[in-house]
Amino acid sequence: MSNRKINIAIIDYGAGNVKSVQFALERIGFSGVLTDDITTIEQADKVIFPGVGEARSAMQALKDKGLDTEIPNLKQDVLGICLGMQLMCDYSEEGGTEGMGIFPGKAKKFPVPLKIPHVGWNQISKLKTELFQQVNEASFGYFVHSFYVPLSEWTVAQTDYSFPFSAALAKDNFYGCQFHPEKSSLVGEQILRNFLAL
Amino acid sequence: MLTKRIIPCLDIKDGRTVKGTNFVSLKDAGDPVELARLYSEQGADELVFLDITATHDRRKTFAELVEKIAREISIPFTVGGGISTVEDVQVLLKAGADKVSVNTAAVKEPELIRTLAEKFGSQCIVLAIDANLVNSEWKVFTTGGRHATDINLFDWAKQGEALGAGEILFTAMTRDGTKDGFDLEANKRLSESLRIPIIASGGAGNMNHFTEVFQQANVDAALAASVFHYGAIGIQELKKELQRQKINVRI
Numbered sequence: 001m002s003n004r005k006i007n008i009a010i011i012d013y014g015a016g017n018v019k020s021v022q023f024a025l026e027r028i029g030f031s032g033v034l035t036d037d038i039t040t041i042e043q044a045d046k047v048i049f050p051g052v053g054e055a056r057s058a059m060q061a062l063k064d065k066g067l068d069t070e071i072p073n074l075k076q077d078v079l080g081i082c083l084g085m086q087l088m089c090d091y092s093e094e095g096g097t098e099g100m101g102i103f104p105g106k107a108k109k110f111p112v113p114l115k116i117p118h119v120g121w122n123q124i125s126k127l128k129t130e131l132f133q134q135v136n137e138a139s140f141g142y143f144v145h146s147f148y149v150p151l152s153e154w155t156v157a158q159t160d161y162s163f164p165f166s167a168a169l170a171k172d173n174f175y176g177c178q179f180h181p182e183k184s185s186l187v188g189e190q191i192l193r194n195f196l197a198l
Numbered sequence: 199m200l201t202k203r204i205i206p207c208l209d210i211k212d213g214r215t216v217k218g219t220n221f222v223s224l225k226d227a228g229d230p231v232e233l234a235r236l237y238s239e240q241g242a243d244e245l246v247f248l249d250i251t252a253t254h255d256r257r258k259t260f261a262e263l264v265e266k267i268a269r270e271i272s273i274p275f276t277v278g279g280g281i282s283t284v285e286d287v288q289v290l291l292k293a294g295a296d297k298v299s300v301n302t303a304a305v306k307e308p309e310l311i312r313t314l315a316e317k318f319g320s321q322c323i324v325l326a327i328d329a330n331l332v333n334s335e336w337k338v339f340t341t342g343g344r345h346a347t348d349i350n351l352f353d354w355a356k357q358g359e360a361l362g363a364g365e366i367l368f369t370a371m372t373r374d375g376t377k378d379g380f381d382l383e384a385n386k387r388l389s390e391s392l393r394i395p396i397i398a399s400g401g402a403g404n405m406n407h408f409t410e411v412f413q414q415a416n417v418d419a420a421l422a423a424s425v426f427h428y429g430a431i432g433i434q435e436l437k438k439e440l441q442r443q444k445i446n447v448r449i
Contacts, residue, residue, distance in 0.1 A: 017322075019294045023269045053319040115395055117321050117364055120418065121243055121448040122200045140201070140448045142274055144296075144321045144364075160199055183274045183296065185238070 006196065008032035009044035011071075011084075013061045018050050021081070024182035028189050030196060036065050046196055047074055050182075051083030055107070055147070056095030058083055072100050077198045078174050082145055085169060085176030094147050103154050103169045103176060107147040114162055116146040124167045124179065128156040131168065131175055133194050139187045141167065141179030149178065201446045202412050203243035203419035204433055205397065206426040208233060210249050210279070213259045215427075231266050237426070238273050240433040243448060245271070246299070246367075246421060249279030250342070257286070261293045268294025276324055276367075287314055291322065299324040299367055302340040305347060305354070308361055315362025324397075325363035327354060329384070330371040336384055343371050352387060359392050366392065367421065370400040375424070377403025385415035397421050405431060405439045412445045 008025060012018050012034040025032045032048065033040065041047055049071065051058055062068040071078065071088070080088045089099045092107035099107075110116045121140040124132075141159070148165040151158060157168035159178070169176040175195065181188035209216040214228040234245055247267065249260045264277055277290050278299030287298050304310050304325060314323045328339045329351040336351035355366050368388055370381035378401050385398045395418035398411045402422035411420050425431045437447045 017291050017294060017296060019265075019292065020268060020296065023294060024272065026269065027272065052322065054316070113393070115393055115418065117394070118200065119321065119365065119395055120200050120203050143200075144274075146320070180274075183272065185272045189272060 006030070006045040007043065008046045008048065008196070009041045010034050011041060011047065011049045011067065012036055013058070013065055013067060017052050020180075020182045021048055021050050024189065024192060028193055036067065038066060038070050041067075041070065042074070045076055046198075047071075047076060047078045048195075049078060049080040049084040049088070051081060051085070051087060053083060054095065055083060055086060055092040055097040059087055059097050059099070062087070068100055072102050075173060077195065079195050080174070080176040081182070082178060082180060085178055086145075086147060086149060088169075088174060088176055089149055092147060102174050103149070103152075103171055105149055105152050105154070105166075107149050109147050110161065117144050118146070118148070118161050119144040122159050122161065122179075124157045124159055126155075126158050129170050129175075130198055131170065131191060131194050132157060135187060135190055135194075140184065141177070141181070141187065142183045142185075143179045145178060199446050201243070201448045202417075202440065203397075204241075204408070204436060204447070205244045205246055205419055205421040206237045206242050206433070207246040207248065207399070207421050207423045209423070210247050210260065210263065211251050212253070212256075213251075213263045216250065230263060231270050233427075234267055234271050234275070237433065238271050241437055241449065242273065242433050243419070244273060245275040247275060247277045248299075249277070251279075256280070257289065261289050264290055264293040264295050278324070278326055282310070284313060284317060287318060291318060297322040297324050297364070299326040301326040301328065302345075304358070305338060305340050305349065308357060311358055311361035311363050315364070320362045320364035323363050324365045324367050325355070325358040326367040326369070327351060327358070328369045328371050339371060343369075343374075351384065352391060355388055355392060359394050363394060365395045365397060365418075367397040367399060373401030374399075376401055377425070379403060379407040380411040380415065380417075380420065382410060382415045385411055385417050389416045389418075395419065402431075405436050408436060408440060409443045409445065412440065413443070
């Protein structure tokens with residue numbers, strides 16, 4: 001990545017801690033702008049779609065800003081993180097929420113008797129796509145979530161929490177991470193670098 | 199497999215760490231950011247910062263510190279100390295904190311937990327509980343452990359879970375600072391009766407105490423302060439020892 005002037009839009013729709021993503025980009029020498037402006041997002045080279053909070057209210061916030069129809073039409077690379085990734089699926093059991101339908105599949109609640117949220121460091125494996133270049137199999141990512149996306153043909157990384165689920169998804173120009181690369185130490189920084197280099 | 203977490207806790211007053219440390223490598227042992235970076239490099243899984251500043255402008259100073267930490271540190275961190283309103287939480291999350299811990303204010307007004315969980319999501323609301331054995335019953339204490347209540351620890355933890363807390367940070371006050379080990383019985387009971395993660399705190403003195411609390415009480419994380427600050431236990435060596443004991447840790 002010779003030029004560090006690529007435009008990165010971090011979609012800010014009032015969902016909790018989005019600054020973490022901005023700070024993580026700064027630590028690896030890039031800068032991203034927090035925005036909910038459709039034109040700014042459309043013109044960005046890369047789009048990061050974070051998400052912390054509850055699915056239904058987050059989806060409503062996207063709808064209020066017209067972003068729910070905008071995001072699926074983006075042509076540049078888009079990375080959804082955590083709830084962001086789940087909202088890019090068809091549906092979430094959390095609040096019975098219709099998603100944006102970018103990734104086929106549903107986010108489901110972790111079953112009893114598992115402790116929820118699934119919080120902490122867990123290993124990501126069966127890594128596919130350029131997103132995980134120079135990332136070792138069984139590297140650790142930081143997770144915090146109560147709903148999961150089952151394995152599918154779009155799964156490009158998986159994690160085990162008594163059963164395997166999707167740690168990352170990819171389809172066309174859309175990527176999603178269930179873990180938080182912005183909080184996953186050196187491994188996370190490598191994944192963010194890889195996304196920006198796609 | 200999900201790993202057990204090791205969490206150093208830093209007490210903050212007026213933007214500085216309170217207790218001294220034995221890290222000769224630190225240029226400024228009172229700088230929370232520098233200490234946080236060191237712990238992060240050593241393999242700490244998360245950090246907790248508790249603001250014990252009593253003055254009026256505490257919020258602003260702490261929020262500024264939180265932002266500095268968020269800029270520098272690439273692992274998650276929780277902040278707490280005197281949090282009592284939605285606005286308090288908003289300011290700290292906006293500054294870049296990943297989670298907040300609530301304690302006294304939640305005991306006074308349990309609905310606060312629900313309000314915060316609905317607004318910000320359970321995943322960022324940690325219910326911190328200080329408790330002590332009183333006539334052989336675990337009772338909740340507030341205001342930094344200074345004020346006794348008649349509330350039962352296990353009832354309160356259960357209620358906190360039902361109201362939407364995402365994790366419980368349980369400090370056994372009888373153990374705090376003793377270096378006699380975590381309270382295995384109370385931690386085990388909490389861990390078995392709740393479906394949210396339990397962070398054990400209070401009593402860590404040697405590496406075996408961490409092994410015990412993970413193996414016997416089955417908690418999800420263990421928090422300590424002085425054993426890390428004074429270098430009695432290094433985080434890297436602790437994690438290697440835990441791994442030898444067949445406990446899953448991130449190394």
